[in-house]
Amino acid sequence: MFVSNKFLSKRREKGVGQGKVSQSLAMFFLLLASVFVISAAQAEVPNAIPPTVTHSGEDVPQPIEFPHDVHTEENGINCLYCHTYARRSPVAGIPPSSKCMGCHTIIATDKPRIQKLTEYWENNEPILWNKVHDLPDFVHFTHEKHLQRFVFENEGMDVENVSEVCAFCHGDVKKRTVAKKVKPLNMGFCVRCHEANDGPADCWKCHK
Numbered sequence: 161m162f163v164s165n166k167f168l169s170k171r172r173e174k175g176v177g178q179g180k181v182s183q184s185l186a187m188f189f190l191l192l193a194s195v196f197v198i199s200a201a202q203a204e205v206p207n208a209i210p211p212t213v214t215h216s217g218e219d220v221p222q223p224i225e226f227p228h229d230v231h232t233e234e235n236g237i238n239c240l241y242c243h244t245y246a247r248r249s250p251v252a253g254i255p256p257s258s259k260c261m262g263c264h265t266i267i268a269t270d271k272p273r274i275q276k277l278t279e280y281w282e283n284n285e286p287i288l289w290n291k292v293h294d295l296p297d298f299v300h301f302t303h304e305k306h307l308q309r310f311v312f313e314n315e316g317m318d319v320e321n322v323s324e325v326c327a328f329c330h331g332d333v334k335k336r337t338v339a340k341k342v343k344p345l346n347m348g349f350c351v352r353c354h355e356a357n358d359g360p361a362d363c364w365k366c367h368k
C-alpha cells in the first residue's frame with residue numbers, strides 16, 4: 161500500500177518526540193494505523209491530496225440523455241476511451257457520434273434513445289451537447305497538465321483508475337445517469353488544490 165511521504169512525515173512529527181519513549185511509540189503506531197485506514201479509503205490516487213469541497217449543480221438536460229453509469233460502472237469503459245484528448249490537450253472533448261455508433265449499430269438498437277442516436281447519425285446531424293462545466297474565458301485551464309501530474313507521471317498510479325482523478329474536479333461521474341456540476345471550480349477551489357499539491361501559485365498561470 162502506498163502512503164504519501166509528505167502526509168506520513170507530517171503525522172510523524174505530530175506523534176513522536178514528546179519525551180516518554182514508550183508513550184510516543186504507542187502514539188506513533190496508533191497514528192500509523194490511522195494513516196493506513198485513511199489511505200485505504202483513497203488508495204486509488206497516490207501522491208495526491210484531493211479537494212473535498214462540493215457544489216450542488218442542477219441536472220443538465222441533453223438532446224439524448226446519456227447514462228455515464230451504464231457505460232463506465234456497468235460496462236467498464238474507460239473515461240479516456242471517449243474523452244480521448246484529456247491526456248494531451250487543454251480540452252477533454254466529447255466523442256463524435258461515429259464513436260457511439262461503433263457500438264450502437266449492434267448494441268441496444270431496440271431502445272428509444274439509441275434509435276434517436278441512430279437518427280442523428282443517419283441524417284448526418286451533429287448532437288449539440290449542452291456544456292456542464294464552463295470556466296470564464298479569462299481563466300486558463302488545461303487537462304493535460306493535471307492528467308500528466310496525477311495519472312501518467314504519477315508513480316504507483318494505475319491508468320485503470322483514471323476516473324478517480326477526474327473525480328477531483330467532476331465528482332463521481334461513474335455513478336451518474338444525468339450530467340451535472342458537483343464541484344465549484346471557482347478560484348478558491350483551484351488555488352487551494354494548488355497549495356495542497358505544489359501546483360503553481362502565480363496569477364498569470366491561470367490568467368493569461
Ligand code: HEC
Pocket residue numbers: 222226228231232237238239240241242243254255289290291292293294323326327330333334338339
Ligand atoms: C461512451 C462514451 C463516454 C464515456 C466512457 C465517458 N463519457 Fe463523459 N461524456 C460523454 C458524453 C456523450 C457526454 C455529453 C453528455 C453529457 O454531458 O452527459 C459526456 C460528458 C461528460 C462531462 C461533462 C462535460 C461538460 O460539458 O462539462 C464530464 C465531466 C465527463 N463526461 C466525464 C467523464 C468521466 C469522468 C468518465 C469516466 C468515469 C466519462 N466521462 C466516461 C461520453 C462518455
Ligand code: HEC
Pocket residue numbers: 224225226227230231235237255256257259260261262263264267268271272273274277
Ligand atoms: C464501447 C461501446 C459503447 C460505446 C462507444 C457507446 N456505448 Fe452506449 N451503451 C453501451 C452498452 C454496452 C450499453 C448498455 C446496453 C444495454 O443495457 O442493453 C449502452 C447504453 C447506452 C444508452 C442507454 C440505452 C437504454 O435506453 O437502455 C444510451 C442512451 C447510450 N448508450 C448512448 C451512447 C452514446 C450517445 C454514445 C456516444 C457518445 C455511446 N452510447 C457510446 C456501449 C457503448
Ligand code: HEC
Pocket residue numbers: 239240243246250251252253254293294295296301303306307322323325326327328329330345
Ligand atoms: C483539475 C481539475 C480537472 C480534472 C482533474 C479533470 N477535469 Fe475535466 N474539466 C475541468 C474544468 C475546469 C473544465 C471546464 C473547462 C473550460 O470551461 O474551459 C472541464 C471540462 C471537461 C469536459 C468538457 C469538455 C471540455 O473538454 O472542456 C469534459 C468532457 C471533461 N472535463 C472530462 C474530464 C475527464 C474524462 C477527466 C479525467 C480523465 C477530467 N475531465 C479531469 C477540470 C478538470
Ligand code: HEC
Pocket residue numbers: 209210211299300301302305306308309328329345346349350351353354357358359360365366
Ligand atoms: C487536484 C488538485 C488540483 C486542482 C483541483 C486544480 N489543479 Fe491545476 N494543477 C495542479 C497541480 C499539482 C499542477 C502542477 C502540475 C505539474 O506541473 O506537474 C497544476 C497545474 C495547473 C496549470 C498549469 C500551469 C503551467 O505550468 O502551465 C494550470 C493552468 C492550472 N493548474 C489551472 C487550474 C485551474 C484553473 C483549476 C481550477 C478550475 C485547477 N488548476 C485545479 C493541481 C490542481
Ligand code: HEC
Pocket residue numbers: 295296299345346347350351354360361362363364365366367
Ligand atoms: C489555480 C488557478 C488560479 C490562480 C493561481 C489564480 N486564479 Fe483568479 N480565478 C481563477 C478562476 C477559476 C476564476 C473564475 C472564478 C469563477 O468562475 O467563479 C478566477 C477569477 C478571478 C477574478 C475574477 C473575479 C472573481 O473572483 O470571479 C480575478 C480578478 C482574479 N481571478 C484574480 C486573480 C489574481 C490577482 C491572482 C493571483 C493572486 C489569481 N487570480 C490567481 C483561477 C485562478
